[in-house]
Every structure is written in C-alpha cells, then in structure tokens.
Amino acid sequence: MSRMSRGRAVRAAAGFALLAGLSTGCGGASSTAASAGFDPGGCQGGTLTVLSHAGQGALDPAELDTTDGAGLPALVFRTLTTHDHTAEGPQSTKVVPDLATNTGEPNADATVWTYHLKSGLKFEDGTAIRSADIKYGIERSFAAELPGGPPYLREWLIGGEQYQGPFKGAELASIETPDDSTLVFRLSKPEGDFPYLATATQFAPVPRDKDTGTEYQKHPISSGPYKVVSNAGGKSLLLDRNPYWSRELDEQRLACPDKVVLTSGLDTAVINQRLLAGSGDDARAVSGDTDVDATVLARLGGEPGLQNRVATGYFGATRYLAFNPKVKPFDNPAVRQAISYAVDRESVIDAVGGSTVAKPATTFLPDQPAFGYQPYDYFPGGLAGDPVKAKEVLAQAGYPNGLTVTLSHSSTSGDTGPAVAAAVQLALGKAGITVKLDPAADQDYVAGTQKPDTEPGFFIAGRGADWPSGGPFLAPVFDGRHLLTAGGNVNSAQLNDPQVNAEIDAAGRLTDPAKAAAAWGQLDSELGKQAWTVPLFHPVHMRLVGPAVKNAHASQWNGRYDYSRISVR
Missing domain, CATH: 3.10.105.10 (Dipeptide-binding Protein; Domain 3)
Known part of the structure; x- marks a missing residue:
C-alpha cells in the first residue's frame, strides 16, 4: 500500500487539480491548456514517456499496492471495478464498473458480494476472460512466493488467513465461480468497502496456463489497452497496444498514445530539468514520481506557460x-x-x-x-x-x-x-x-x-x-x-x-x-x-509535464497522473 504505516513512503498526491496559478487550496481541477476537458482530435498516436526516479517496481498484479495499481499498471490490468477515470476532482474517487457490469451486488449484511462480467472481454492473445481467471488471480496473491499487496483479502475472505495460494492445487472456497461470467465472494464480516478493494490489481484476471510464478511480472498477460513488450524489472518498461482491447468494451480508458515508455533511475533534479526544457521526446513526457523542485518553483511566477504545465494536488x-x-x-x-x-x-x-x-x-x-x-x-x-x-x-x-x-x-x-x-x-x-x-x-x-x-x-x-x-x-x-x-x-x-x-x-x-x-x-x-x-x-x-502533453490530470484516488486519459501532440 502507499502508506507509511507499512514502511513505504507515500509517493504520490491524490486529488490533483491542474494549476492555473500557484493556489494550493483544495477543490476540483482548474481549467488549463493541459487539462481543460478531453480533446478527441489529438487522442490517437505518439509515444508518452514517463520519467521516474524509483521506477515501477513489481509488475505482477499479485504484488502491487492498492494505489500503485492505479498508475501505469491500470493500462495493463483491468479489474472488477476501478475509480472513475472520466471525472476530475472529488468525483474521480467514485468506484465504477470495469470488467464487471456494476460495482457489486451485496447481500443484506454485506457479507456476500456478487459480480457479473461484461461480455466480449479478451486477453492480449485473444482468449476470453472468464470468472475463473479472476478467481485464480486473487488466489495467487496469497502465495508466499508473491509478497506484497493489500492485507484485506486475507482478513476479509472466509478461510483467507489460512490459505497459502494455488501453486500446490488448493483453491479458496470463499470465491465461487458458478459460471464463466459470475463471481461470488463470501466474507468473514460485513464490508461495505468491498467495491473499493475490487479495484486492486489482485482482482485482475490471470490465465492459469500462462502463469510463470515469480517470473510472471516479466510478461504479465494484459487485459487492458496496452501489453508489455519489455520489462527490465520495472526500471524500464515499454508498453504497446493490445490489439484485442477496444474502447467499446472499456469506457474508462482512452488509451491515446500508441506506446508508453518508462525510464527510471533518474536523479530528481534531472527529471525536472528535462521537463523544463521540454525538447525532443521530453516534450511528450511526464514526471512519474518526482515533485517540482526549487528551480521550477522560482520560475513559475514569471512564466505563465510553465504554470499551465504544473499540477498540484493532495494525497489522502x-x-x-x-x-x-x-x-x-x-x-x-x-x-x-x-x-x-x-x-x-x-x-x-x-x-x-x-x-x-x-x-x-x-x-x-x-x-x-x-x-x-x-x-x-x-x-x-x-x-x-x-x-x-x-x-x-x-x-x-x-x-x-x-x-x-x-x-x-x-x-x-x-x-x-x-x-x-x-x-x-x-x-x-x-x-x-x-x-x-x-x-x-x-x-x-x-x-x-x-x-x-x-x-x-x-x-x-x-x-x-x-x-x-x-x-x-x-x-x-x-x-x-x-x-x-x-x-x-x-x-x-x-x-x-x-x-x-x-x-x-x-x-x-x-x-x-x-x-x-x-x-x-x-x-x-x-x-x-x-x-x-x-x-x-x-x-x-506538484508535478511537471512536457509542453506537448495534453489532457493531463490526476486522480484523487492516488494522485498520479491518470495515464488512461493523457494524449501527446
């Protein structure tokens, strides 16, 4: 989780509002040249570059934290539910359906949650996504070989505290798949927040026959708009289009660029300098995990165009x-x-x-x-x-x-x-x-x-x-x-x-x-x-984007740029 309580620094801000000035007040997104609505004319094509200091980290859906999965992994993994990518400001914290037809159907005391999958969903290889794939994706997150991820599944699902994962053939009985499009979750106590948890990447489908255990993160099978072409341990990452994804089946992700490239291991000052200059590929780049420094802050008051390229926001x-x-x-x-x-x-x-x-x-x-x-x-x-x-x-x-x-x-x-x-x-x-x-x-x-x-x-x-x-x-x-x-x-x-x-x-x-x-x-x-x-x-x-980045806003869910909406000129 992106929480310091587990010894991990909180790395991003939630509730970004793109800057029209230097206001740090809370509220909805300001309208700027970079963020004022969606411009469909410039959506298709190009390469988006993400400049990062720390890198992506694990790209196995079992190991990602609840907010980590809402960043770049949200381009690769779809989940039962997601946050509202189409909204800005407080509305972006709303849970909406993703692979599922709705945000879940609870029983009277919220101890049983039922989900139904949309029809026509496919992996990057064209095979159908089934309820069993989601059940297996959740189950493998319990395996000791794949540490990390949120503790709530173990605490909430009946039998979760004792379950050790599926690698030796065991299943978790509290997740039922009565047919290929239905999942039923049985909880040990009432949990009204279950639709929030169902946004986590542990709820992404994983085909059992493609699972390579600890090696899976090198090439996880995509259910989202992009597939992994290369992954150097999260230090560099190249995403290309998933040919079996379509906007008709995913109203939450616009997936404008043709490719997304992550470059990490960069000094934070270098990231800001490159984005300030905004030349070459850096014109179509965003900061993945680095806030603006004193150099950028000193220039904001005198460069109106630069102000429009800075986002300021509030992490929860x-x-x-x-x-x-x-x-x-x-x-x-x-x-x-x-x-x-x-x-x-x-x-x-x-x-x-x-x-x-x-x-x-x-x-x-x-x-x-x-x-x-x-x-x-x-x-x-x-x-x-x-x-x-x-x-x-x-x-x-x-x-x-x-x-x-x-x-x-x-x-x-x-x-x-x-x-x-x-x-x-x-x-x-x-x-x-x-x-x-x-x-x-x-x-x-x-x-x-x-x-x-x-x-x-x-x-x-x-x-x-x-x-x-x-x-x-x-x-x-x-x-x-x-x-x-x-x-x-x-x-x-x-x-x-x-x-x-x-x-x-x-x-x-x-x-x-x-x-x-x-x-x-x-x-x-x-x-x-x-x-x-x-x-x-x-x-x-506060974070910076290149001058050729359009529709850049960030979600109040996790504060990172919402890569699903960004386009590049």
Whole structure:
C-alpha cells in the first residue's frame, strides 16, 4: 500500500487539480491548456514517456499496492471495478464498473458480494476472460512466493488467513465461480468497502496456463489497452497496444498514445530539468514520481506557460506525532493535550518545504469529502502553537516546572526526518517541554515504531490512503483487533476500546459511500478528543509535464497522473 504505516513512503498526491496559478487550496481541477476537458482530435498516436526516479517496481498484479495499481499498471490490468477515470476532482474517487457490469451486488449484511462480467472481454492473445481467471488471480496473491499487496483479502475472505495460494492445487472456497461470467465472494464480516478493494490489481484476471510464478511480472498477460513488450524489472518498461482491447468494451480508458515508455533511475533534479526544457521526446513526457523542485518553483511566477504545465494536488495522507500511552508520561491525556497546543505547524511545514508542499492538519482524516472529513480542532493553538496554553495544561497535568521527553524520528531527510523533529523540539521548548531527539536509520526506525515491544513513547509517523475511504485510514490505526505484535503495527496508541471497535464495525458495513463517509468522519471527530495523535500536515504535491502533453490530470484516488486519459501532440 502507499502508506507509511507499512514502511513505504507515500509517493504520490491524490486529488490533483491542474494549476492555473500557484493556489494550493483544495477543490476540483482548474481549467488549463493541459487539462481543460478531453480533446478527441489529438487522442490517437505518439509515444508518452514517463520519467521516474524509483521506477515501477513489481509488475505482477499479485504484488502491487492498492494505489500503485492505479498508475501505469491500470493500462495493463483491468479489474472488477476501478475509480472513475472520466471525472476530475472529488468525483474521480467514485468506484465504477470495469470488467464487471456494476460495482457489486451485496447481500443484506454485506457479507456476500456478487459480480457479473461484461461480455466480449479478451486477453492480449485473444482468449476470453472468464470468472475463473479472476478467481485464480486473487488466489495467487496469497502465495508466499508473491509478497506484497493489500492485507484485506486475507482478513476479509472466509478461510483467507489460512490459505497459502494455488501453486500446490488448493483453491479458496470463499470465491465461487458458478459460471464463466459470475463471481461470488463470501466474507468473514460485513464490508461495505468491498467495491473499493475490487479495484486492486489482485482482482485482475490471470490465465492459469500462462502463469510463470515469480517470473510472471516479466510478461504479465494484459487485459487492458496496452501489453508489455519489455520489462527490465520495472526500471524500464515499454508498453504497446493490445490489439484485442477496444474502447467499446472499456469506457474508462482512452488509451491515446500508441506506446508508453518508462525510464527510471533518474536523479530528481534531472527529471525536472528535462521537463523544463521540454525538447525532443521530453516534450511528450511526464514526471512519474518526482515533485517540482526549487528551480521550477522560482520560475513559475514569471512564466505563465510553465504554470499551465504544473499540477498540484493532495494525497489522502496525514503526517502526525504519535503517542504510545504505555510509556510515561504519555499515559496522561493532559500531557498529550499540552503537546497538541504547543506544536507549531507553521514551522513544521517550513521544515518540509513550505505551504506549496504541505497544508496544516488538525484532523486525522485527510480533508477530502471521500474520507468523511469533518473539521475539528480541539486544542487550538493557531499555526504557530500556543505555548502559554500548553504550559497551563501541563501544570494541570502535574508538571508545573515542565518535563523532558524523547522524540524518535528518522535520521534521513523527509517528512519524518531531522528537520521536522527539530521544528517540534523548538516549539515544545517554548512550552517548557525539553525534547531530546532520538534518530534512527529508516529501516530500523520503521521496524522499531511498528512493533509494540519496541515502540517508543513519542515519534513522527504518517498514514496514506489504501483507497479514498475512512475505513482503511482509521481501522488499522485505532482498532485493537488490528494490533500486530510481531511487527507492522500502526496502532501506536495500542488502543483496544470495545466502543471504538463497534463503531468501526458499524461504519464498515455501510454500503452507501455517503453514509459511510459520515460515520467515519464522526468517529474521527470522537477519537480526536483523546489526543492519541497530533496531526501536523497533509502533503501537497506538484508535478511537471512536457509542453506537448495534453489532457493531463490526476486522480484523487492516488494522485498520479491518470495515464488512461493523457494524449501527446
């Protein structure tokens, strides 16, 4: 998943709105030369180049995270459902049918979901896509040989926790295929978010007779508009048209370019320089994973044409201070509240690059409607914090002369790194809280903060969205039944409150997205009163495209450019 809770940096921004100026306000897409509607006259042909620092990574549908699959892999893999590629702004978070005829038919308590496939669907070799291919694609994602992917299938499907995959002949009985066009999923508990999960690449069809196990990612069989011609471990990638795909059977993907080329291993500054110059093939290129740098920002105000080539957006993510109440003095709610009052969000945002890359946060849920965002600020200190109020609350907590605490953080630069830690240290010092800094290398930091036995009392953390809903945001962090003692735990408060667990269940079984969003927002508001975390900021991302790129917008689902709509001149 694109979530820091699993030790992976959140790499993209959701809810992009193409820039008409330098506004960083949330909202729908602005109309620009690059994004103002779809121009069918320029759709067909050309080669789109994606310039990347890190590369694609695994291209096996079993191993992709929920948001990774919405990027380039969405050109290769179709799934039962998808996000709305035809919409911009908040509407792009809506789940729509893809291979299926609708977004799923739940039974009365959302423990059984039924899907029917559209007719005429084919793989890149012309063979028909059947329900058994989707069942097999899901089953192989359970195999130990194919690590990664979302944990929800194992948790939600009956028998999923014990299932070890199909490579030795075993099937998962909770996925039924009564005929070639029908799938029935039987869940261990009600899950109203199942249509969101069905957008994951694990729901892409995989023909059993073409499966090569760990080698499958070299040439996965396409069900989407492009097939893989060459794949050097995700470092370079060439996609060409799938001759058996058509727009008549896929209303979500326009697939304008003839080819898509990924080039990775590039320095981030080089990516921005090449896109700024926009010469040769770079005129028809986009940034795959790199935000604009200071060089680009400095030129935006004086070059209107350049402004129209920059996208700014908001990923469904929150960076926050986490408390472990098992460690004193963080067992005292008033201490947590005092820190909440004292935090200087303005200095934290300056530490990560300023207001162009971050927005102040007072809620745990991201400030987007799909998550159920309800504004609240129970410990208002303004952008700069309120050290006077913090001292007052600290005295009430039994520390009239202040106290000393240790803040753990990553030793490298970034949202959890030294600059943010120093900003927190300075702000808390003004409130009489002496902060000792405890840095650790990234891998050690993640491992230490995600295991209850080694979790520090106070550290910098982050959470990114598995999909645009409050469920995958709040449940893993606050549901005591998600407490993972062996590692990978993100329930930093180690909270196991039966009432909270019951509210999570109640929200989770709602199949109406609007009602579910309201329930998640209400729960976030209730949890915020306890100061289990101190939200710091929501990331903002800005990315550049070449001058010959058209119809470039990005989805609020995962924040990457929606490659299904881009065309090149």
